Amino acid sequence: MEKRTGKFAGEDPFVLARAWLEEAEKTEPNDPNAIALSTVDPDGLPNARMVLLKEISADAFVFYTNYTSAKAGEIDAAGKAAFVLHWKSLRRQIRVRGLVSREDGEKADEYYASRSLKSRLGAWASDQSKPLSSRAALMAEVAKVTARHGTDPARPPFWGGYRIVPLEIEFWADGDFRLHDRFVWRRTSADAGWDITRLNP
Ligand SMILES: Cc1cc2nc3c(=O)[nH]c(=O)nc-3n(C[C@H](O)[C@H](O)[C@H](O)COP(=O)(O)O)c2cc1C
Secondary structure, eight states: OOOOOGGGOOSOHHHHHHHHHHHHHHHOSSOTTEEEEEEEOTTSOEEEEEEEEEEEOSSOEEEEEETTSHHHHHHHHHSEEEEEEEETTTTEEEEEEEEEEEEOSHHHHHHHHHSOHHHHHHHHHOOTTSOOSOHHHHHHHHHHHHHHHTTSOOOOTTEEEEEEEEEEEEEEEOOGGGOOEEEEEEOSSTTSOOEEEEEOO
């Protein structure tokens, strides 16, 4: 097999993803951890939106959201999702497809506690993805939850993380004349070994 060198070196795709993200943190003007998260609704109609990737652990990609949102409904029904990270400054992307489960224990409590008070209260106030009559109605809800939960709100039971455990991770880097480099790590289940393949651009 061809030896992977330079930006593609290494066997562990989580280590590589972390290294690429660290590089992007130095060059992107903002939100280098923003991912376009893709889900599918019950009719098979795809959906996409940005969320922030909060952790690349040894076996999963983690983001946080409202469990009653549209995305959460679609993830919970399918148990699957995909996302892409794209860095214009590096001209690189990482694509991930995988199985999703909730991160709603201690780790979610810890992450929630690390957020600013306004963000913590905002999570309580927003009935994410549901209709809202006006901005004033949202601000009234913020005032209500502030009075109720004070300065040390607990993590809302309807808010937490999702862990995407990949079956496929592709690393893509721009090449001259559209002759890009692509390597994909694939496996058949979450505990199977990786098969690594170079793809045509
Ligand atoms: C850069 C960026 C980062 C975002 N990060 C998050 C996030 O981490 N969690 C989240 O729930 N929504 C985040 N949002 C808002 C989502 O894109 C989306 O509007 C919201 O989650 C509702 O999506 P849904 O109705 O498909 O569930 C972010 C938006 C942008 C533009």
